[in-house]
Amino acid sequence: MFPSLGAVTLLVSAVLGQGYSTPKAPGTSEYVLKQGPLDTPWTEKVGTNPWPEYPRPQMARSEWKNLNGVWQYRNATAGDKELDNPPFRQELENAVLVPFCLESALSGVMGNYTIHSWYRTTFDVPASWTDKVLLNFAAVDYEATVFVNEKQVARNTGGYWAFNTDITDQLNKNGTNELVVFVFDPTNLHPNNIPLGKQRLNPEHIFYTPCSGIWQTVWLESAPAESIDKLEISADADGRVDITISTTSNATTAADFILYEPNTELVKFKTKVPVNRAHSFVVDSPQLWSPDSPTLYNITVKLGSDTVQSYTGFRTISKGVVNGVQRPLLNGGFVFMFGTLDQGYWPDGLHSPPSLEAMVSDLKALKEVGYNMVRKHIKVEPALFYQAADQLGLLLIQDMPALSTSSVKLENEPPKECPAKSLTPSLDPDKVQKEFDRQLGVMVRQLKSHPSIVTWVIYNEGWGQPSERYDGVRNTSIDSILTDYVRKIDPTRLIDSVSGWNDHGAGDFHDNHHYSSPQCGTPWYSVDSSPYNPDTDHRIAFQGEFGGIGQNISEEHAWKVPASIATVKNTYELDATQEIWNLRAHMLFHELEFQIQEFACSGAVWTQTTDVEGEVNGMLTYDRRVNRMDKEQWKKDIQALYDAAAKRAVTNPTIRA
Structure with missing residues (x-):
């Protein structure tokens, strides 16, 4: 069992x-x-x-x-x-x-x-x-x-x-x-x-x-000659389970599906599932998955002599108008999504965390102070990362890894970095775009069974994003084309087509980046964003990145590379002490709280979980040995954001514009 x-x-x-x-x-x-x-x-x-x-x-x-x-x-x-x-x-x-x-x-x-x-x-x-x-x-x-x-x-x-x-x-x-x-x-x-x-x-x-x-x-791993090749599962708040069991042959037999009560070996539901095609059924009265109650159900699937174990969570992510404002909805209710920009880098292993314990410790540090969300920033993690988010109850915004913004020519001495645009004539833009599109589809299919993932991000800040016109034939933006492409693969989640900068109106979010102060659903804006107008833009107002305040650290906790140390001064804002850093965060949270109360702000992403190399704006230092947060202050300030959002969900003041 x-x-x-x-x-x-x-x-x-x-x-x-x-x-x-x-x-x-x-x-x-x-x-x-x-x-x-x-x-x-x-x-x-x-x-x-x-x-x-x-x-x-x-x-x-x-x-x-x-x-x-x-x-x-x-x-x-x-x-x-x-x-x-x-x-x-x-x-x-x-x-x-x-x-x-x-x-x-x-x-x-x-x-x-x-x-x-x-x-x-x-x-x-x-x-x-x-x-x-x-x-x-x-x-x-x-x-x-x-x-x-x-x-x-x-x-x-x-x-x-x-x-x-x-x-x-x-x-x-x-x-x-x-x-x-x-x-x-x-x-x-x-x-x-x-x-x-x-x-x-x-x-x-x-x-x-x-x-x-x-x-x-x-x-x-050992598997029978006829075996399960891929398993895709999605379960919603009404108990509907959508499942596709792909096999290594063109089998037409059915597989046994068993769903267990949470944290027990008691069978809640059994059925036969045809293989190699999409299938749906309904489970009565499931306990729902949410950040406050991340209930998961273990699953066994048997096909002949092949047995695999899995799990799912019942939840629905959607959008809807709540008292005149377009909102993200979890299980039918407005959820204010507040989390961190999570780079997922480690000083000892770089992309690879040193261990599962280390990787999960980052997520636990966020959950401890009340974050309910993580934006996994232009990186994809090991599957055990997503399982940890499923278990802990963290909403995940998953970015597609971006294309490059620069290139290196090795014939230079030393090798020099050049802007990617200057090298475009030597590249095949159509070939680059086609491969990006293919891998975008791979990402969605590989991760789509994790209940914690609630939003896909296609482009970040214009990095690798083509101009507004895709080509001379299709009079639409590539953002819109790729949004439809992702929606076809996975219709169960929201799509943030462009997080920051070159917004052509596609997707479910009006997503603004601004450092250090927030500009979330507001009528004021900066050069790389546009104001939010609730009368003309009926998408969710979202602060895709803000904060970025830094606090320099001692050599003991620094990435000891001179070129990186030299760029610390490029931090959006540097605070003299840890106490001042916490005070500045407190002030910025109050600004965000005001925007939730007065405008259409529905979620925000704080930069960032940890320091990374020359960046010193993390809640944790890059070595994870120092937690900068005054935890009690952060708990209160984050809860105040949720409280403000909850109040707006039951009252309907005139949105300032």
């Missing part, structure tokens, strides 16, 4: 998966944790068997083997040409700890300009696995070519997306198997333009150290 959701991670870690490390081979260096510019309280605890938890909680199998650990690594200096001669049956010179970015201290490499790379490890398959064996990668940045026993078995493009492949026919089931991975990650190397978020080859202030290579868990 599937355990209660709170025990899932513990059980999977302790019982199902065993960590695997490649023993030191002749000619391969020992793995050594590098001394980076800054560490965290978890850095020294990582060891050589990191991330032992089962990595895909919404489609979990019991028979699996974790391949994280010490692998072999080599920088591929000849680039793509090396694919013609892979290093099969060769010991690579360097040790690397998977799954940590090659540029990170935890990887043991701490590389720079790691554009082309080779990984190698060996593995055995348990004798009890007599059926199909799947090789899974949770994320490799950016393009991965995978070989098992000298045969190419997979190729994947996109630095944030999970992929797997059936390697059964390539295995030596009674012996050792060789796994070799070639990775190409251009980041913003000219002339490439890829979805990469905040990564830059030359980090600078709001752009950070890149992440190349394998940065999420790699694992094997």
